[in-house]
């Protein structure tokens with residue numbers, strides 16, 4: 085595999101761009117191709133087999149584009165499909181999993197919350213990792229039902245979003261968590277709205293920066309980091325509207341990304 089080949093990334097939709105931003109910030113000399121499978125979002129309410137099939141389709145697309153590594157920028161696809169992907173392809177995969185461990189280590193009252201999709205919270209991988217890391221910590225789990233479709237519509241600030249968040253975040257407030265783990269790559273886009281509802285002492289953790297660091301470490305260990313000093317705009321493909329990606333990335337103003345529609 086060539087050093088100049090791109091980093092491939094995929095998500096069920098627009099949310100994984102929260103990870104893309106971190107990867108691009110840390111590795112500005114890499115070519116990056118991001119695939120937003122928005123037509124098939126949300127993955128979180130699909131069966132494991134459907135999530136595996138879609139993840140394979142996305143992987144094939146990125147491999148055709150020459151991806152030297154694939155970042156699964158979706159907790160739901162990671163927790164449900166990464167084992168199958170690793171068993172079937174030789175390309176290295178970086179997954180994103182809820183940051184339960186750092187939250188449990190930092191929590192002072194040993195009560196943490198996790199907001200994620202049904203697919204992530206019910207996955208075997210999630211229960212395996214959460215059991216290992218958090219023997220002495222109480223984890224309050226909430227399925228963020230309805231959040232991904234709103235974010236996919238770019239509907240971040242509506243009354244509908246705020247009312248939904250007030251309802252979903254209630255168990256965290258009642259159980260007095262001091263750390264909230266965002267277990268879905270879409271949710272970093274609503275951190276300000278979440279903060280306004282939760283008490284001030286609650287810290288929020290997501291996994292974007294950790295995923296970027298891990299991507300760099302794996303490329304380094306395989307001698308696959310790009311030698312280029314010139315930056316190239318990351319290319320994003322979506323099978324739905326490009327407008328929401330433009331909005332979330334503030335691309336009309338910043339022009340940092342190439343975003344196109346592709347029928348896949």
Ligand code: DGL
Pocket residue numbers: 095096097099100125126127128129157158159160161201204232267268269270
């Ligand atoms: N970004 C995906 C995740 O991290 C969203 C899942 C979905 O499409 O429901 O889990």
